[in-house]
Every structure is written in C-alpha cells, then in structure tokens.
Amino acid sequence: MASKIILEKVKATEKIVKDVEINNTLVFIVDRSVSKKEIKEEVEDLFKVKVESVRTSTQKNKKQAFVKLNEKFSAGDLATKLGVL
Numbered sequence: 001m002a003s004k005i006i007l008e009k010v011k012a013t014e015k016i017v018k019d020v021e022i023n024n025t026l027v028f029i030v031d032r033s034v035s036k037k038e039i040k041e042e043v044e045d046l047f048k049v050k051v052e053s054v055r056t057s058t059q060k061n062k063k064q065a066f067v068k069l070n071e072k073f074s075a076g077d078l079a080t081k082l083g084v085l
Helices: 014-023 037-045 076-080
Strands: 007-010 027-029 049-059 062-069
Touching: 014 027, 014 049, 014 076, 027 037, 027 076, 037 049, 037 062, 062 076
Parallel strands: none
Antiparallel strands: 007 027, 027 062, 049 062
C-alpha cells in the first residue's frame, strides 16, 4: 500500500514568518483527512525534529497545521532549509 501524502506544502505569509521567529511554529497545508497525530509523526520523521504541539484549522476547503517545535529545535532553521525565510 502506498503511503499517503500528509504535508502538501509549507505556507509563508508575513504573519507566519513572525510566528516562526516568536513561537517556533511552522504552518503546513495538509490533507483534510489527516489527524494531528499523523501530522506530528510526519514532521518528526521527515525533518528529524521533535514536535511540541499541533493545532489545525480549516479555511477555504484547506486544512492548515500549525506545528510548534520543541525549544531544542529551531523553526527558523527548518524554514530556511525549506526556502520559507
């Protein structure tokens, strides 16, 4: 069975960039059917980081995942690797 794609893309707006710097949080667009647990596991596996928490919201038929990283890991560094900053 093929694994489903959980993280569709990383989102970057001026507000999100501030959130990266202040709250150590990244925002991803994800499939609507994906659970917070699946998002957490995917981010930890793909990027070799520890996730503190995951919040989600649905807007315009898309689900956004706000992923707060453990303080030992820098969301800014990860965002730079992903081309967001």
